[in-house]
Amino acid sequence: MATIKDVALKAGVSMATVSKYLNGGNVRQAHKEKIRSAIEELQYRVNPFARGLKAQRSPYIGVLLPEIDVPFYGNVVSALEKVLREDGFHCIMSSYSSDHGLERDHLQFLLSSGIEGLVYIPEHLTAEEFYELTSRYRIPTVLVDRMIQGVDADCVLVNNAEAVQEAMERLIKKGHKRIAFVAGPQPMFTAKERMVGYFRSLSDHGILYDEALLVNQPTTFATGYQSAQKFMNLPNPPTAIVATNYDMTLGLISGLRDMELHIPEDVQVFGFDSIELRTVLRTPLPIVHQPEEEIGKTAAKYLLDRLRGFAGEGRITRLNCTVYPKADA
Amino acid sequence: MATIKDVALKAGVSMATVSKYLNGGNVRQAHKEKIRSAIEELQYRVNPFARGLKAQRSPYIGVLLPEIDVPFYGNVVSALEKVLREDGFHCIMSSYSSDHGLERDHLQFLLSSGIEGLVYIPEHLTAEEFYELTSRYRIPTVLVDRMIQGVDADCVLVNNAEAVQEAMERLIKKGHKRIAFVAGPQPMFTAKERMVGYFRSLSDHGILYDEALLVNQPTTFATGYQSAQKFMNLPNPPTAIVATNYDMTLGLISGLRDMELHIPEDVQVFGFDSIELRTVLRTPLPIVHQPEEEIGKTAAKYLLDRLRGFAGEGRITRLNCTVYPKADA
DNA sequence: AAAGAAAGGCGAATCGTTTCACTTTTATCC
């Protein structure tokens, strides 16, 4: 494999000059040509390890998330990766299966593996734990989808409470008063925010909160499925149910189907996240859609800003969800 | 940041000994203890760049795929990543948007970024292009989901033709004779294989092939959606339609719904890939399910074998799909 | 045309490991 030395030799200049050429320093036009063609001929590529060692700089961005195979994250990461790649960065992906221990371990693992920046969807880590791990590295970080209270970093979120409120608004306007809510576990950032929207809507419309109509469980298909049974077997079942992520929506619909209940006649469902799912049911499913692509792009932009030297307080962006159907027909 | 020198100093041994310790050489028990505690105290971590430079070895595995946000790939990668991580590897993920040029560029990009191994879901690259790019690097490669004709590498596939045949079998047994087929573009490996299954079933049952009942288009929601219209507007529409990936299945169902057609009364649908989708419709959707987790695990295992020195011809594994409902009721 | 400034070029040190070629210590065996 050709080294910078080979290129220098073939181009008739010093290694230092080739290095300058590679890194955009001042090089005479004639020499540029020679170096370019030497590189071409030798098929020279910068050795990322040598560069990383000497220059403390790498093309790697760490991406740490709870699960790779959740469509929402997949879509966010897809957009993220495309933007970062255009700036010559590679994404090192790591998922921690929503496990606290793994979350810490993989964060450590990523940090110690030479990343330049970090995109992080956190779940369990506290500010103390986060700082304990990251402080020695001084790596620019963007938190996505969730915040960590007390961490000063760029942060890309959506307006969870407002989106849920809009969904609730639609249901209430249609006459629903008993509305159930399927949310993630209490400590989860998005679960909390979405619950705020739920409670706020109830109180805005003078509806009494019934704890039988709230589920806080892992954001899985099973949770949605079981919620269907739990709610619909109540003596006084809800007339509408809001599910707050994709898997729970799917599970909920599946559970209702297995109880031979119809949507929307027997119970209305408000879903979350999968815009494609919306149109496969007999009656189009109303849904809260998060701007996944925009989330990914924004996160990438924030990170690139920092990598280019932007300093300053952590910036927090709230992107708006879209509620479908768009116009309230 | 502490270096091996600091550790050596604090432990009272030479750098070489520390290095041996780190890499599992012979070190006296007493020294092991000292080194361990020195590392602990100094919070020493191996510098991956220095190691990569000197030892020509890195913890990075390249993963190159058409799209990150296709659930099938997401599930495969998720399993893959978990296995590789347990062996201390990081996945560098790159998607090429099903674009030929990007496919080549990103492969190059990954290769030149110091990866130890490659997991690759190819689409457009020929054997010549593949070898032209990879030959200088000698990096173990596992092809997943698709083969490249003429490339000698480990390969993890599913029994596409047989799975489709089984789906067709079920439909035919139920009395269907006009069965439409929504497949990916002709050159695509899986599309070709699945079509083989389709044609074989037709001929096995003496059903004449009608080209109006075959679609070869990009594997997208739109393709599925348009196929619904195309097929059902025929003077002699099919009584069943098989869609051969997740997005096309979803699009197909959505298209049928918008034509106010019912499944299965007006037309039966056989779906592909999303096991969760199966149970949300009024009538459970029959579906071909690929063993995504097993695919990922197998690919990881193959790659680890190679990284541990296994040599020999490329091994090809065909995993079996499951057709739901499981027992033919 | 001379002086000063700017641009371009170079040698050598350096980043933090691993590994080679030895030397020294410990263990084994008759």
Added chain:
DNA sequence: GGATAAAAGTGAAACGATTCGCCTTTCTTT
């Protein structure tokens, strides 16, 4: 206990880039 073998330890030379400080060339300006 001495010879021999095996285990453990070491110094120093790489790996392939970047960068600092200094020197040379070229350009600008009067």
